Each structure stands twice: as structure tokens, then as C-alpha cells.
Amino acid sequence: MADEAAVVEAAQVERVSALVGELASRDVSGLSKDELLGLNGAIATLERLVQALSSRCAGEIARRSSPDLPGGGLARREGHGNAKTLLSKVRGGTQAGAQKSMEAGEAFVPVTPPTDGPVGLLDEPAPAPAPRPKYPAVAAASVAGELSVDAASLIVGGLKKLAGRLDDAALAQLEERLVSRAVSMSAHDVRKMVVRAVANADQEGLKARERQHHEDRYLWWKEDHEGKVVIHGEMDAVTAAPIINVLAQMTTRDVRRKGRKKSSDTRTVGQMRADALFELARHCLGCTKTEKSGVRTSLVVRMSQSGLMSGQGVGSIDGIDQPVSVGELRRLSGDAGIIPQVLGSDSEVLDQGVEERLFTDEQRIALLHRDGGCAKCHAPPQHCEAHHIQWWMHGGVTDLDNGVMLCTRCHHDIHNQGWEIVATRSSVSFIPPPSIDPGRTPCPGGSAALDVQVPPPPELDWPPITAQDEAMVRRWEHEHREWLEREGSSADDTFRAPLGLLA
Numbered sequence: 366m367a368d369e370a371a372v373v374e375a376a377q378v379e380r381v382s383a384l385v386g387e388l389a390s391r392d393v394s395g396l397s398k399d400e401l402l403g404l405n406g407a408i409a410t411l412e413r414l415v416q417a418l419s420s421r422c423a424g425e426i427a428r429r430s431s432p433d434l435p436g437g438g439l440a441r442r443e444g445h446g447n448a449k450t451l452l453s454k455v456r457g458g459t460q461a462g463a464q465k466s467m468e469a470g471e472a473f474v475p476v477t478p479p480t481d482g483p484v485g486l487l488d489e490p491a492p493a494p495a496p497r498p499k500y501p502a503v504a505a506a507s508v509a510g511e512l513s514v515d516a517a518s519l520i521v522g523g524l525k526k527l528a529g530r531l532d533d534a535a536l537a538q539l540e541e542r543l544v545s546r547a548v549s550m551s552a553h554d555v556r557k558m559v560v561r562a563v564a565n566a567d568q569e570g571l572k573a574r575e576r577q578h579h580e581d582r583y584l585w586w587k588e589d590h591e592g593k594v595v596i597h598g599e600m601d602a603v604t605a606a607p608i609i610n611v612l613a614q615m616t617t618r619d620v621r622r623k624g625r626k627k628s629s630d631t632r633t634v635g636q637m638r639a640d641a642l643f644e645l646a647r648h649c650l651g652c653t654k655t656e657k658s659g660v661r662t663s664l665v666v667r668m669s670q671s672g673l674m675s676g677q678g679v680g681s682i683d684g685i686d687q688p689v690s691v692g693e694l695r696r697l698s699g700d701a702g703i704i705p706q707v708l709g710s711d712s713e714v715l716d717q718g719v720e721e722r723l724f725t726d727e728q729r730i731a732l733l734h735r736d737g738g739c740a741k742c743h744a745p746p747q748h749c750e751a752h753h754i755q756w757w758m759h760g761g762v763t764d765l766d767n768g769v770m771l772c773t774r775c776h777h778d779i780h781n782q783g784w785e786i787v788a789t790r791s792s793v794s795f796i797p798p799p800s801i802d803p804g805r806t807p808c809p810g811g812s813a814a815l816d817v818q819v820p821p822p823p824e825l826d827w828p829p830i831t832a833q834d835e836a837m838v839r840r841w842e843h844e845h846r847e848w849l850e851r852e853g854s855s856a857d858d859t860f861r862a863p864l865g866l867l868a
Contacts, residue, residue: 412513413510413511413513414508417510419514420473421507422470423470426440426452427471448463449463449464465518469503469514469521472500472503472504472517473498473507476496476499503521503540516548516555519559520540520555523543523560524536524540526563527563539817542818543558554743557686557815558816560686561815562819565679571688582598582604583598602682602689603693606682606685610683610747612642613748615644617747619641665730666683666694674828676692728768732751732765732768733749733770734812735812737815738770740795741775742772742774743814746770749772750776751770752769752776754788767788769793782801792811793810794807795807
């Protein structure tokens with residue numbers, strides 16, 4: 366990082382602003398493709414550097430605007446309610462954007478590391494160490510133009526949740542790992558990575574947040590003066606999972622129908638979601654098979670075998686980014702339409718011979734465990750299909766080493782642009798064409814691309830697995846298959862929910 370003793374002056378920023386303003390007035394329509402893309406890359410670095418300076422300033426304003434300071438802090442003394450309102454008014458942005466800038470700027474807040482105690486023959490106190498940024502890896506990547514304000518604020522927010530839950534060394538190590546991965550990610554993927562890391566690093570904290578999110582859940586609606594109905598709500602991940610899953614599957618079905626030739630469907634995706642909710646409610650009103658909860662779609666919940674037995678650990682629900690504690694997953698697993706996938710070291714072999722073209726439902730579930738959704742762009746599972754890496758018509762087999770989950774857009778991009786895919790049972794990577802990367806450096810994909818190594822939770826003494834435990838797990842699969850037989854098959858072009866896979 367640059368010399369911390371140097372002080373930035375408004376006049377220096379004004380000179381840079383004048384230069385950038387002169388560049389912004391120039392026309393870019395006559396640039397070649399390579400010139401335009403090169404300019405865009407240079408601007409992206411400049412933008413990240415400006416964001417770093419902006420967030421650094423915002424973080425200092427937030428620090429000086431603490432309500433505990435005289436006069437209620439800087440923002441109050443300047444006539445603003447808080448730092449967010451001051452920043453959003455001066456910068457002409459939203460308060461949400463100001464909050465993001467303030468959180469990213471917290472990485473630069475100077476902190477003094479603890480001393481090692483007295484030194485020397487006379488036990489004189491050690492000299493105070495020089496202050497350093499609160500989150501040095503985030504700060505360094507920001508001023509190097511490698512980390513956007515979106516990514517920086519997400520990482521800082523996650524690290525703040527772990528403050529006091531991890532020791533300083535573990536927190537610093539996790540910070541470095543998150544930053545090293547984030548510099549090549551979109552903010553959307555950084556959010557997923559941070560959420561996973563925080564959940565796995567602090568499982569007790571995850572349980573506390575789950576309880577709070579469940580307590581905070583609500584749904585309300587009102588009719589406005591023109592007769593429109595406005596619906597609003599917040600839910601915890603477990604409550605929202607079946608709702609999101611069924612609406613997403615119904616919307617995906619309609620999007621695919623719309624993509625067919627001669628379709629007269631002009632609805633937006635938002636309109637399709639509203640219509641899907643209407644269809645569900647109308648179905649429930651006339652359905653005679655609502656013994657328990659009415660209409661449901663199948664969900665896949667994933668947990669380790671040790672977690673299943675102990676109730677400890679973290680698992681996931683397909684289609685939900687937020688990791689979920691095993692205790693909540695076990696609560697879900699007894700419901701009809703909920704498919705528990707128990708992951709053990711000796712999982713069932715799921716290869717299938719070349720004479721079968723389509724991937725089985727069990728194979729699709731296993732692919733989703735590896736890929737997490739679209740293996741390339743991380744779109745949710747409801748938007749994806751299983752595809753052969755080596756085409757079936759060219760001799761490709763229908764097994765996990767030759768399969769990959771892709772959304773429609775990435776599937777077309779891979780074929781049209783010349784990407785290559787390398788997959789094993791546990792990993793998948795994408796090799797870009799020379800037109801995108803002359804060096805053809807493999808890009809990690811799938812669920813593993815969003816994971817970073819976190820400090821392991823304390824080891825627990827797992828109880829031995831009994832025959833009764835194994836019978837319970839198998840009973841879930843039997844009950845689910847009975848439920849499928851009662852419900853019958855769906856229409857040909859309706860998304861088919863996967864069957865269960867049990868260890």
C-alpha cells in the first residue's frame with residue numbers, strides 16, 4: 366500500500382476529476398472491438414480505485430459520526446441525521462449505497478495491534494506498534510484496484526459477524542483467503558462465498574441467526590387507492606425454500622414454453638411469477654388431496670451422515686444460497702415432498718451405461734451436489750438441466766464424469782464460443798477459448814468455486830450408527846416414493862422433480 370502518512374487533499378482529487386471529465390467528453394463510438402474492451406478494462410480499474418478512495422472517506426466520516434461523540438458526531442453537527450444521510454445527499458446516491466461504502470471503508474479504519482508486554486532489563490513497556498488498517502487484506506486489494514466496493518463491503522460484513530467468534534489469527538487467514546478469491550469474482554458470487562464461509566466458520570452463530578430470522582418472518586398485503594394489491598414480506602431460508610422452489614420451477618416451465626417457436630406468450634418473468642402464485646392458490650382452493658400442507662413441490666436437502674445422527678453441522682437446500690444448520694434440515698426431512706440426501710464416504714455409484722441417453726433423477730441430484738446449480742455462472746438449480754460434456758450421439762456416456770449442470774444461456778455460450786469442460790466426480794472446470802483467454806487458463810466451476818477453507822468446528826464424539834438409524838433413513842425414501850405414486854406424473858412439459866438419493 367502507499368505511504369499511510371501521506372494525506373490526500375481535495376485539490377488533488379479535483380485535478381484528477383478534471384482529467385477524467387475531459388476524457389468522459391470524448392466519443393468512443395469509433396473504437397475497434399479490442400480498443401473498446403481495453404478501455405473498459407482500464408475504466409474498471411479506475412472505478413475500483415475511486416471506490417476505494419470513496420469508501421475510505423466514507424469510513425472515516427462514519428467513524429467521526431458516532432452518536433457517542435460530542436454533539437452527536439460529525440454528521441449530526443453538520444445538520445444530518447447520520448453518516449448515511451450525509452453521504453447520500455452529498456454524493457447524490459442512495460442510503461443503501463452509502464451504507465455499502467461505509468462498510469467497505471471500515472477496512473481502512475486504523476487500529477493499534479496489542480503489545481507483547483514489558484521488554485528489556487528494567488521491564489520497560491514495549492513501544493506502541495504503528496496503527497494498521499482494521500482489515501489489511503481488504504484495504505490492500507482495494508487500493509490496488511483489484512477489489513470493488515461491493516466485494517469489499519460483503520467481505521467486511523462477513524468478517525464482522527465472526528469477530529469474537531474466531532481468534533485473530535484465524536480471522537486474518539480467512540480474510541486473506543476471501544480476498545484472494547474475490548478479486549476474480551462478481552459481487553453476486555462473492556456474496557455466496559462469504560455466506561458459506563461465515564456459516565461454516567461459526568455454526569452456533571448460524572443457528573442463532575436462523576432463530577432470529579424465523580422470529581422476524583412476516584407477510585402482509587394491502588390494496589392501494591387504484592385497486593392494486595401490494596404484497597411484501599421477509600422469511601427465513603427454511604420457510605422460504607419450498608415457496609421459492611415451486612415458483613421458480615413453474616416460472617422456468619413457462620420461460621421454456623415461451624422460447625418455443627410460434628409462442629404468443631408476451632409475459633415478463635415477474636408476471637410469470639405472479640401467475641404461478643395465482644395458479645397455486647387456485648389449485649389449493651379446489652384440491653382434494655391436501656391432507657397436510659396442500660400443494661407441494663419436491664425439495665432436496667443435503668447433510669452429512671454424521672450431521673444427520675448428531676444434529677450438528679451445516680447442510681444446504683437446493684435453490685437456496687444460505688447454508689442451513691442440520692437441525693433445521695432434519696426438521697424439514699420428515700415432510701412429504703422433501704427429499705433428504707445423506708452424504709457419506711461410501712456413497713452409491715451412480716454411473717449409467719451408454720445405452721441410456723438421459724440422466725436419471727439420482728444422477729441429477731448428484732450433479733447438483735457437485736455443481737450447486739449452473740456450474741459456470743451459478744444460476745439456481747431450477748434454471749438448469751444436465752448436459753453431456755461429450756455428446757451422447759458422439760459416444761459420450763451418461764455418467765457423472767461426463768455430465769454437467771448448465772443453464773440455457775451458458776449451455777449455448779459453451780457450444781457457440783468453444784469452451785471446454787473438464788469434470789470428475791468431485792470437481793468441474795471450464796477452459797476458455799483462445800479468443801477469450803489466449804493462455805486458456807482453466808476456470809474453476811461448480812459449488813467448490815464458491816468455497817474457501819475455514820477453521821474446522823470443534824470435533825464432537827459422534828454416536829455409533831445403528832440398524833434403527835439406517836432403517837429410518839430408508840423409510841424416508843419409501844415414504845417419498847409412495848407420495849410420488851399417489852400424486853401421479855405431471856404434464857410432459859412440466860419440470861419433473863428429482864427422486865431421492867440415500868446412502
